[in-house]
Amino acid sequence: MADARIDTPRYLGRLVRGLRGAVTLRLRPRQRPAPRPAPEPPAAGDLDAAEQAALEQLGAADGYATRWPVRREVARSLAGRRLVVIASDYVLLTKAGHRALTGDAGVRD
Numbered sequence: 001m002a003d004a005r006i007d008t009p010r011y012l013g014r015l016v017r018g019l020r021g022a023v024t025l026r027l028r029p030r031q032r033p034a035p036r037p038a039p040e041p042p043a044a045g046d047l048d049a050a051e052q053a054a055l056e057q058l059g060a061a062d063g064y065a066t067r068w069p070v071r072r073e074v075a076r077s078l079a080g081r082r083l084v085v086i087a088s089d090y091v092l093l094t095k096a097g098h099r100a101l102t103g104d105a106g107v108r109d
Contacts, residue, residue: 046100047100050070050071050074051074051077051078054068054070054074054075054078055078055083055084055093055097055100055101056101057070058084058091058093058097059093059098059101063092063093063097063098064090064091064092064093065090065091066089066090066091068091075091078097081096082094082096082097083096083097083100084097
């Protein structure tokens with residue numbers, strides 16, 4: 001009757017082993033989300049004045065800068081649109097950003 005007690009190590013070991021098997025059981029297989037289509041780069045007319053000025057500033061620096069004094073909202077908006085790539089120590093103008101800057105938004109690689 002000692003084995004039937006709940007506080008014994010054998011009972012707790014069997015309980016943990018049983019729970020480990022239950023946790024790994026999946027009822028449905030995982031499905032990957034459908035890939036999203038790449039967004040079209042916005043035309044120069046779709047950018048507000050601050051975004052346009054920030055792109056022009058980066059374009060004047062040959063598309064690469066280690067310091068880019070723009071507001072955080074502007075930088076995040078441009079990065080979200082994939083017009084710039086922001087790393088911890090530099091900023092790059094992407095091809096889409098260059099096209100938006102020059103007005104060639106309809107041309108794709």
